[in-house]
Each structure stands twice: as structure tokens, then as C-alpha cells.
Amino acid sequence: MELINKTIHECFAERVSKTPDKIFIKNNQEVFTWEYVNNITSKMAAALIEQGLKSGEKVGIIGLNSPSWIISFIALQKVGAVAVLINSCYKEKELINCIEIADIKYLFYTGFSENDSISTVVKNLRKNIKMKKLRTFNIEKTYQEWEKFVQRSKLKFDIEVNNSKAKDLSCILFTSGTTNDCKGVMLSHYSLVNNAREVVKQMRWNAKDRMCLAVPLFHCFGITVSLMTSIIGGMSISLLEKYKTINVCQTIEEDECTILNGVPSMFLALVKNPKMKDYNLSTVRSGIIAGSPIFEDEYREICDKLPNIKLQTSYGLTEASPCVSIARYDDTVGLKSISSGKIIDNVTVKIVDLETKKECAIGEVGEIYVKGYNVTQGYLSSDPVICDAVQSDGWLKTGDLAYLDDNNYLYVVGRRKNxxxxxxxxxxxxxxxxxxxxxxxxxxxxxxxxxxxxxxxxxxxxxxxxxxxxxxxxxxxxxxxxxxxxxxxxxxxxxxxxxxxxxxxxxxxxxxxxxxxxxxxxxxxxxxxx
The missing domain is CATH 3.30.300.30 (ANL, C-terminal domain)
Known part of the structure; x- marks a missing residue:
């Protein structure tokens, strides 16, 4: 695949021009076309510019999956701002840590009521003396709060206002909060756009597909493999606030979804739920299973119970935007059940011996090193151990252990730190x-x-x-x-x-x-x- 030099907002504009009246997002009974989202995000972008937001400034987004989350993200891309994606489960101290690490001046949040957990965290945040200059916006009040700005605004958004380039920073995602202090991973438009294009190509997704999106948008699985692939491939999204097995079943049946992505525990929860048989899930034809190891017998069980699905195993990490390897579309169930797929185009992987630091031979286990367009620009961290992951020669030390076979298929066996x-x-x-x-x-x-x-x-x-x-x-x-x-x-x-x-x-x-x-x-x- 030939790499392209385009920003996310340029890709979005191209998608709008191709399928303006097609459904982009369906959320319960709400339906949003590509043209509608284009119009509302342009209004938001114009209002934000007039409020003083500049290209390159960092804006936090914390919240559950919602149309307003997606709309806010796209509006920020139009401005040329950097979207800092924050885990919706974070408590006040964790959120303050992210705000300070990324130097966030604006924070968007999905507050569905005054008493929900995210609204409460933000409310407490405002009382903190260190956060007195932080400006917060409840993005679920889009039609109220943003309309006020738009009415006062004298600007009409013009895409030429945005002077960001493909190699510029688009997003910061926080990772490894469960085992280490959280670290901000910096990803460019170039890496996200091209990684999404590779996934669309390998999965053979197109504008006739509909994706059941139940993974969190603040993770790479959500932002690249789900939202960005939708923009590139033109798939409609049936958006779920968060993963619940019955809600997934209902959504697939009602909307006739053809794509379902998830981590292994999501698929296992689905196939082990006795109520699954009460729903028609036959429309699901493809999906990616990634994010944590899957045992061979569990993978086969999922495929047995979802017989129509081409379920592609994949290896990736936030620092690689995230995809590094993915199973080929027509690979056998046997091969997919034991491997993490083949290394993708324009990306190089080597396996390095933990002691000698020399490259391992085929079939020998060592640490995965990755090099290519998809590798992070670096970390928002001063910790030398964290920063050492991205080498001066461009190689990313992943901390994962694996071996390669003769056909460049990757077999992940565990984590170095584990x-x-x-x-x-x-x-x-x-x-x-x-x-x-x-x-x-x-x-x-x-x-x-x-x-x-x-x-x-x-x-x-x-x-x-x-x-x-x-x-x-x-x-x-x-x-x-x-x-x-x-x-x-x-x-x-x-x-x-x-x-x-x-x-x-x-x-x-x-x-x-x-x-x-x-x-x-x-x-x-x-x-x-x-």
C-alpha cells in the first residue's frame, strides 16, 4: 500500500463529498449523516477559533462513547488542535495528572446529568485551585452550549484556516495506567490515517458495511480501528455507549451490522452468554480480535458460535497507532488461532534477544521491535525508562515477546515485564x-x-x-x-x-x-x- 500525506480533516472532507447523505452515526434512535456532522463540526470549529483556540493547542476529551464525542473530535481536527483522549474511568487525581502532563487548557466531557460519575469528577475538578484556568465544556449539551457560541460568532469556518500538515500531531492517548504511571503517546495524522487505510484494505471494508462500535473511543482500537476506518472506508457506525453483551446483540440484529471488533473478553462474553441464541447475528461477516492474548481453543469456540465471521487476529499497541500485524482475509482458522497475523506493509519488525540484543533467527523468541510510519512521535514523559522505548534510530521497543515464521507471521507469547x-x-x-x-x-x-x-x-x-x-x-x-x-x-x-x-x-x-x-x-x- 502506498502511503499518503493527508490529515484527518482532509480525509473527513473527502468522505463527506463522496457520501454526504449516507448515515455516518446511529445512536439509539438518533441518526447523523456525513453532511450533518460536517456542518455541525464546522460551526463548532469556527466558535472554538473565535474563543481563542489555536492550531496545535491541546484539548482534553473525557467521556463515554457518544455522537457528541465524535463530533467534538472532528471539530478539533478541523481547528488543527491536538485531541487528548482520556479514559472515562479516571478519577479526579488521575484526570489532573493527565491535564498537567499534556498542559490542557480546554476540557470537553460527556456529562449526561449533573450526578453522573464524569460530571461529578469534572465538578470536583473545578474546585481545585490548580485547575482554576481550565475551561470545561459539557459536550452533551452541544445544541445548547455550542449554539450560543455560534450565534455570537462572526466567523464562518473555512478549511483553509487549518494549516496543519500530515506529519503534525493529531492525538495524544494515555496508556499503561494499569501497570505503570500513565504516559501520553503522541500520534500524528500521518500514522493514524495510513494505519486506518491499511486495516480497511486488509479487512475489505467499504461503504456498504455497518460497524457495531462498542470499544472505547479513547483507545486506539476505538479511534483508529473503528472511527478512522469508518471515515476512510465510509462504513456507517452503530454506536454503543459501552460494551454490554445484550446491547451488542440487539444492535447487531436491529441494524444488521456486518462488522464487530473487540478484545477477546468481549467476544468470549458474547459467545458464553446463553441469551446470544435469541438474536440473529448472521449479518456479522468480519471483525478484528486484538488487545490481549487469545488461547487457541477460545478463538475456535468464538468462530464456531459466530460461523459467518471472518475474525482476524491482530497485534498492535498504542505506540504503533496501533496495528503492526493482522491476519490475511482468507487465512485458515487454524493459522489465525495460533498467530497474530502477518506484518503489515511499510512496517518492519525484528525480534531481539533479551540478553545479547542481537536479532533472533526465525522461530526464536525475543522482544518485538517495530519501525515504520506508524510509530509514535514520542511520549509526554520525562521518565527515562519510558522514553527509552523509542530509540534514536526509530525502532520502538514494545516490551512484548514473540517469534516470526518464514512467512513474516507473528506469534506473540507474552510480555517482557510479565x-x-x-x-x-x-x-x-x-x-x-x-x-x-x-x-x-x-x-x-x-x-x-x-x-x-x-x-x-x-x-x-x-x-x-x-x-x-x-x-x-x-x-x-x-x-x-x-x-x-x-x-x-x-x-x-x-x-x-x-x-x-x-x-x-x-x-x-x-x-x-x-x-x-x-x-x-x-x-x-x-x-x-x-
């Missing part, structure tokens, strides 16, 4: 999780290393559910028969329900804190395996 080192042995948590799932089908498990004075780390296996000594014995016996002794967890900890973040991934930081409490003997008796 690698357990016990008595000098490198141990993959994913491998242990796989065997535990073999021992008991359907169990949700998370394995990690806990500091140990003698062996460096001991292995902890967290299992979702109430304490179950019988299950623990079954799993231990299976492991003793099938894996090396040094890989068998010392601790088995049962947690009633794993904490999850807004995308459905396990909140590792919170889960480890819960495990620490249990290992200290709080609320639970923990079995220790010698």
Missing part, C-alpha cells in the same frame, strides 16, 4: 495459563511472578471463583504430569471476580494488590504448594 525469572529460569506466564486452562476448560486464570528472597520470584496463579481445594488439586496434578516442576505455581489464589478496566482487560495492578492482601491472610485461606 516474564517470570525463578532460580535463573525464564518462565512464560502464558504457557502456565495455557496448561491450567487445559486442566479445567472455561476457567479464567492470570499468572504472574511475586518477589522472593531466594529464587528471585515465585509463581502465583490467580483463578477466578470461590476457594476450591478440589479444583486446585486437579490443576496441580495435571501440571505435575505435563510441565517442568520449576514452572508449577507455588501459590494458587482464588479471587471471586477479577477486576477489569474499561476495555474488558484484567486490571493487573488492582488484581495483584488483591492477591497480596490474600497472601497476607486477609479474608481468605491461601494454599501454598511446596
Amino acid at each position: 516474564l517470570i525469572i525463578r532460580g535463573g529460569e525464564n518462565i512464560s506466564p502464558n504457557e502456565i495459563e495455557k496448561f491450567i486452562k487445559e486442566a479445567r476448560k472455561g476457567v479464567e486464570v492470570f499468572v504472574f511472578g511475586k518477589k522472593s528472597e531466594v529464587l528471585q520470584e515465585e509463581i502465583v496463579a490467580c483463578i477466578q471463583g470461590r476457594d476450591n481445594p478440589k479444583l486446585e488439586r486437579e490443576i496441580r496434578e495435571y501440571l505435575e504430569e505435563n510441565i517442568s516442576k520449576y514452572k508449577i505455581p507455588r501459590y494458587f489464589v482464588f479471587i471471586d471476580e477479577f477486576p477489569k478496566n474499561s476495555t474488558g482487560k484484567i486490571n493487573e495492578k488492582e488484581l495483584k494488590e488483591m492477591v497480596d492482601m490474600k497472601l497476607e491472610g486477609i479474608d481468605c485461606k491461601v494454599s501454598q504448594i511446596s
Whole structure:
């Protein structure tokens, strides 16, 4: 694929000219055409310019998925401002941290009522002396608040006002808040536009498709793989505020959606819900499953229960806009169930040995390094460990472990930071999780290393559910028969329900804190395996 030099607002203008009267967004009973969104975003852009917002200034957006969120994002792109996308689950201190890191002067938020969680966080924010210069706008009151600005405005928006270039900064996304302090990832128009074009090409999406959009817009999965692909490919969006299985089923059936993207836990929640059979989901023909590892048998189960879907595995990360690899459209279920797809065009991947730092041979596991148009411009952080991820020669150190095959397909095996080192042995948590799932089908498990004075780390296996000594014995016996002794967890900890973040991934930081409490003997008796 040949790369193009276009900004997001230029791509949006092209889409409006091609399909002005086609539906862009459907949200419950509200329907927005491309032309309508173009008109309202131009009014907002003109009003913002008159209010003093300048090209290159950073504007925060915090909120649940809504038409107003999308409208605000596009308006900011027309102005040439930088949209800072903030997790809707953040509390006051986390939000202040983001505002200070990105030097945000304007904050848009989706306040559906005075008492909802986001409105409450913003209300408390205004009382903070450090935030006295921050200007906040409730973007759910679009037709009231913005109309006031528009009526007073003497400007008519002209796209020529925007002098931003393709290589300029478009977005800042915060990532890794569950395991480290949050860091702002800077992404350009160039990287987002071309990455979305690659996904559209590989997925064969077009203006006849309709996407059920249930992933958060403040993540790369939402902004690039969903919203930007819609602008590039012309797909209509059936927008959900957040993921709920029954709402997804209802939306797919009512709107005859053809595309469904999500993290593995979303698809697993869908196919394991007994009510799924009550809905007609046969229109779904394609989708991307990414964001966290998926086990082979779970992937096959999803495909068995959604037989019409071309479900493409993919590997990506926010720092890569996000897509690095994606399964080819006609790859077999067998290949897709074990790989993360083929490296995309115009992007180079090498696998680097953790000790020697030399490039690994085909089939050898090491750290994934990425180079190409999609790599972040850098971080909003002064932390040298964080900033070291983007090398001076353009390579991005991902922290993920994988190997490549002869056909340039990527096989991800885990995270470097999650690698357990016990008595000098490198141990993959994913491998242990796989065997535990073999021992008991359907169990949700998370394995990690806990500091140990003698062996460096001991292995902890967290299992979702109430304490179950019988299950623990079954799993231990299976492991003793099938894996090396040094890989068998010392601790088995049962947690009633794993904490999850807004995308459905396990909140590792919170889960480890819960495990620490249990290992200290709080609320639970923990079995220790010698």
C-alpha cells in the first residue's frame, strides 16, 4: 500500500463529498449523516477559533462513547488542535495528572446529568485551585452550549484556516495506567490515517458495511480501528455507549451490522452468554480480535458460535497507532488461532534477544521491535525508562515477546515485564495459563511472578471463583504430569471476580494488590504448594 500525506480533516472532507447523505452515526434512535456532522463540526470549529483556540493547542476529551464525542473530535481536527483522549474511568487525581502532563487548557466531557460519575469528577475538578484556568465544556449539551457560541460568532469556518500538515500531531492517548504511571503517546495524522487505510484494505471494508462500535473511543482500537476506518472506508457506525453483551446483540440484529471488533473478553462474553441464541447475528461477516492474548481453543469456540465471521487476529499497541500485524482475509482458522497475523506493509519488525540484543533467527523468541510510519512521535514523559522505548534510530521497543515464521507471521507469547525469572529460569506466564486452562476448560486464570528472597520470584496463579481445594488439586496434578516442576505455581489464589478496566482487560495492578492482601491472610485461606 502506498502511503499518503493527508490529515484527518482532509480525509473527513473527502468522505463527506463522496457520501454526504449516507448515515455516518446511529445512536439509539438518533441518526447523523456525513453532511450533518460536517456542518455541525464546522460551526463548532469556527466558535472554538473565535474563543481563542489555536492550531496545535491541546484539548482534553473525557467521556463515554457518544455522537457528541465524535463530533467534538472532528471539530478539533478541523481547528488543527491536538485531541487528548482520556479514559472515562479516571478519577479526579488521575484526570489532573493527565491535564498537567499534556498542559490542557480546554476540557470537553460527556456529562449526561449533573450526578453522573464524569460530571461529578469534572465538578470536583473545578474546585481545585490548580485547575482554576481550565475551561470545561459539557459536550452533551452541544445544541445548547455550542449554539450560543455560534450565534455570537462572526466567523464562518473555512478549511483553509487549518494549516496543519500530515506529519503534525493529531492525538495524544494515555496508556499503561494499569501497570505503570500513565504516559501520553503522541500520534500524528500521518500514522493514524495510513494505519486506518491499511486495516480497511486488509479487512475489505467499504461503504456498504455497518460497524457495531462498542470499544472505547479513547483507545486506539476505538479511534483508529473503528472511527478512522469508518471515515476512510465510509462504513456507517452503530454506536454503543459501552460494551454490554445484550446491547451488542440487539444492535447487531436491529441494524444488521456486518462488522464487530473487540478484545477477546468481549467476544468470549458474547459467545458464553446463553441469551446470544435469541438474536440473529448472521449479518456479522468480519471483525478484528486484538488487545490481549487469545488461547487457541477460545478463538475456535468464538468462530464456531459466530460461523459467518471472518475474525482476524491482530497485534498492535498504542505506540504503533496501533496495528503492526493482522491476519490475511482468507487465512485458515487454524493459522489465525495460533498467530497474530502477518506484518503489515511499510512496517518492519525484528525480534531481539533479551540478553545479547542481537536479532533472533526465525522461530526464536525475543522482544518485538517495530519501525515504520506508524510509530509514535514520542511520549509526554520525562521518565527515562519510558522514553527509552523509542530509540534514536526509530525502532520502538514494545516490551512484548514473540517469534516470526518464514512467512513474516507473528506469534506473540507474552510480555517482557510479565516474564517470570525463578532460580535463573525464564518462565512464560502464558504457557502456565495455557496448561491450567487445559486442566479445567472455561476457567479464567492470570499468572504472574511475586518477589522472593531466594529464587528471585515465585509463581502465583490467580483463578477466578470461590476457594476450591478440589479444583486446585486437579490443576496441580495435571501440571505435575505435563510441565517442568520449576514452572508449577507455588501459590494458587482464588479471587471471586477479577477486576477489569474499561476495555474488558484484567486490571493487573488492582488484581495483584488483591492477591497480596490474600497472601497476607486477609479474608481468605491461601494454599501454598511446596
